[in-house]
Amino acid sequence: MARRTLARYLIEEQRDKGIITGDLKLLLEVVARACKAISITIGKGGLGGVLGEAGSDNIQGEAQKKLDVLSNEILLEANEWGGHLAAMASEEMDLPHLVPHRFPKGEYLLIFDPLDGSSNIDVNVSIGTIFSVLKCPEGADLSTQQAAEKAFLQPGRAQVAAGYAVYGPTTLLVLSVGDGVAVFTLDREQGQFVLTQENIRIPEESNEFAINMANQRFWEAPMQGHIANLLAGKQGPLGKDYNMRWVASMVADVHRIMTRGGTFMYPMDEKMRAKGGKLRLLYEANPMAYLIEQAGGGASTGRQRILDIVPDRLHQRVPVILGSRLEVERAVACHSA
Numbered sequence: 001m002a003r004r005t006l007a008r009y010l011i012e013e014q015r016d017k018g019i020i021t022g023d024l025k026l027l028l029e030v031v032a033r034a035c036k037a038i039s040i041t042i043g044k045g046g047l048g049g050v051l052g053e054a055g056s057d058n059i060q061g062e063a064q065k066k067l068d069v070l071s072n073e074i075l076l077e078a079n080e081w082g083g084h085l086a087a088m089a090s091e092e093m094d095l096p097h098l099v100p101h102r103f104p105k106g107e108y109l110l111i112f113d114p115l116d117g118s119s120n121i122d123v124n125v126s127i128g129t130i131f132s133v134l135k136c137p138e139g140a141d142l143s144t145q146q147a148a149e150k151a152f153l154q155p156g157r158a159q160v161a162a163g164y165a166v167y168g169p170t171t172l173l174v175l176s177v178g179d180g181v182a183v184f185t186l187d188r189e190q191g192q193f194v195l196t197q198e199n200i201r202i203p204e205e206s207n208e209f210a211i212n213m214a215n216q217r218f219w220e221a222p223m224q225g226h227i228a229n230l231l232a233g234k235q236g237p238l239g240k241d242y243n244m245r246w247v248a249s250m251v252a253d254v255h256r257i258m259t260r261g262g263t264f265m266y267p268m269d270e271k272m273r274a275k276g277g278k279l280r281l282l283y284e285a286n287p288m289a290y291l292i293e294q295a296g297g298g299a300s301t302g303r304q305r306i307l308d309i310v311p312d313r314l315h316q317r318v319p320v321i322l323g324s325r326l327e328v329e330r331a332v333a334c335h336s337a
């Protein structure tokens, strides 16, 4: 049987299962095409004059790379004319991007981190695009960019779809519309995403964890305790040896977990406390938490299920512990002891 393309998978989710609408199918196909364009742009590297700094900062006060700005523009241009969106929001833009008046508006909100892991761009390590889809609330005030922010402030459990592209040895699109997690591999000859895995299930147990150990002295005591337990190995309270990975690209670390289990942790630390943490809720933690839960894993701040958090601002940050369900439960247990 011929391999199922993304287009066929989405038609089956819409027509045969009634899980998504035609507009959501269109939105996801447009996002996939934008990720393909980003993959091609990144792939040029130094040959395309796209490496290095853009000479500007984003709202996070982080220096933007040329590819951050380019990827953001690719996603905006791909999505604003289709009539499926009410507005968009991005890590790279202070305020939401309204659909220009010359185009029809749709019922969905798209939020994205156009290129996550920017610190890895210039050293040729896997990076990715993360996206989240919400329904625009009835009667939302989209008259100004400032007013539109409110429409995005929904808990992650309200997402109707989420996914990421990982630009690595192969370009993958990992997607869920609430019917499990599917993985599509970009067939560069045909220029289309082809289904290569579906109904991903993350192993409940694992012996691999991902964290930036350089921040250890800044962690809260519960996280200090949990990591000490992991490092104690077989002789410790968890009775098994662990291995560690840290790519410093959330998409790459999460995809490893999707593939073979493990936990990813970016806990609260004292130098980040004023900002609320390192990772952003709406376009990093929420889409990844949605995917991880769809694959049978867990996603918590240590004290609360990530998907239950009601955001109070667009670029809100949260601590993140996600991955293999029982491993996440062990980390969370340290926070309530």
Ligand code: P6P
Binding pocket: 116, 117, 118, 119, 212, 248, 249, 250, 251, 278, 279
């Ligand atoms: P650190 C990338 O900038 C990012 O937002 C995530 O993709 C990644 O997990 C994290 O930050 C890396 O943080 O402190 O190790 O550079």
